Amino acid sequence: MAKIELLQGTLDLLILQVLNGGPQHGFGIAQRIHLLSQEVLKVEEGSLYPALYRLEDKGWIKAEWGVSDNNRKAKYYSLTAAGRRQLEAETANWAKLTTAINLVLKTT
Numbered sequence: 001m002a003k004i005e006l007l008q009g010t011l012d013l014l015i016l017q018v019l020n021g022g023p024q025h026g027f028g029i030a031q032r033i034h035l036l037s038q039e040v041l042k043v044e045e046g047s048l049y050p051a052l053y054r055l056e057d058k059g060w061i062k063a064e065w066g067v068s069d070n071n072r073k074a075k076y077y078s079l080t081a082a083g084r085r086q087l088e089a090e091t092a093n094w095a096k097l098t099t100a101i102n103l104v105l106k107t108t
């Protein structure tokens with residue numbers, strides 16, 4: 001399957017949505033996005049970790065060290081209250097954007 005590039009800003013929305021389901025480590029976030037997109041979207045480390053740090057700096061997520069399923073030390077990320085509000089706002093904006101784009105694509 002051809003690689004599909006994410007629009008700028010959509011990775012933040014996807015991360016927030018995944019973390020809305022509960023805390024997750026970085027690799028787990030990437031895996032979840034891949035699975036939920038029916039293996040269409042693949043988030044590379046070079047994009048994921050800068051996004052996680054940016055979201056943490058904005059106060060939308062927080063990080064704590066824990067132990068992964070394979071007994072390794074891992075940083076777990078979780079959504080903050082501000083992150084939940086941001087997720088709601090970004091989800092609404094995404095719905096408006098995709099509706100508008102679909103309207104344009106349907107015109108002949």
